[in-house]
Amino acid sequence: MSDYLRQNKANWDQRAPLHAASRGYGAEAFVSDPAYLSDVVRFDLPRLGGIAGLRGVHLQCHIGTDTLSLARLGARMSGLDFSPASLEQARLLAQRCGAEISYVESDLYAADQVLPAGAFDFVYTGIGALIWLPRIDDWARVVAALLKPGGRLFIREGHPMLLAVNEAREDGLVIEYPYFECAEPVAWDDDRTYVDTDTPLTATRTYEWNHGLGEIVSALFRHGLQLSALEEHDSLPWEALPGRMVVDGAGEWRLAKDRWRLPLSYTLQAVKRA
Incomplete structure (x- = not known):
């Protein structure tokens, strides 16, 4: 594991109990x-x-709320994350809810070594996950390795166009960060997380990588998946641009003005070719 990912892991280990509470x-x-x-x-x-x-x-299941939700819809679920503190909270929540979910600790890129290859009907990735991965091609390789022939990838994610916008600039939608994948990450130093808490983080340094939508789709093609659906949305489930968004009753945030200016998230589905 690179030093970048070790520092990200330390950060997520501290976030996990705060998020669970x-x-x-x-x-x-x-x-x-x-x-x-x-x-x-x-x-x-x-x-x-x-x-x-x-x-x-x-994949990248964090404290398992989406994993548990999929299990409640009748799926036989496993969850994988690199943060042991996150998995501790995920197992506790599953136990409290009486759900049988198998959780595995692993770096994402080794998922096909710790989980049975070619055994899954679907791979799910929830929102806010891909930015923590340095290489999207290796992610697509793992997805393909885990799926059965005919199996499906389902992902909803923050739009890479949004992730290139500087959220601190309130004078406009200003593109200041990479849209395409870069070898060097964007570095952040912040003692806060995105939930309401008075507890500061001490592992404050994190690193992120954006991946263009074309890069994601092309990586899936290279590893034997066929795109079956792609929908861009004008909403996402967090206030990505503070002070410039409104929230609806379902917890989805949108631009308060001229929603047509910027895609905020997308849902992508792809099928592993036989």
């Missing part, structure tokens, strides 16, 4: 309501289709 992740709602689903999974219910009885794996 936050209202935003809704752990208590999951426990009290057996039908409760995460906002992220609920948004894509019309696109997911029937997954009951299918074997699925959630």
Whole structure:
């Protein structure tokens, strides 16, 4: 594991208990309501289709709220993450909810070594995951290795065009960060996380890599997947541009003015060719 990823892992290990205790992740709602689903999974219910009885794996699962939601829709789920603190919270939540979910600790790029290759009906990746990966081609290789022939990738992610915008510039939508994948990451130093908490982080240094939409699709093509659906959205489930967005009752944030100016997220589906 590179030093970049080690520092990211330390940061996520500190975030995990804060996220699990936050209202935003809704752990208590999951426990009290057996039908409760995460906002992220609920948004894509019309696109997911029937997954009951299918074997699925959630890559970069964090504390497992989306993983649990997919299990509640009837899928036989596994989750994988590189943060042991995140997986501790994911296992605890699954146990409290009586859900049978297998969680595995691993770097994403070794997922096909710690999980059975060619065994999954679908691979799921939730929002806010790909920016933590330095190389999108290796991600696509792992996705292809895990899927059965005819198996499906399902991903909703923040749009790379949004991720190139400087969120601190309130004078306009200013492109200041890479759109395409670069060898060197964008570095951040911040003692906060994105949930309401008074606890500062001490592992404050993190690193991110953007990946253009064409780079993502091309990587999937190279590794034997065929695009089956691609939809860009004018919303996403966090306030990406503070002070310039409004939120709806489902927790989706949109530009307060001229929503047509910028795609904020996308849903992509691809099928592994036989």
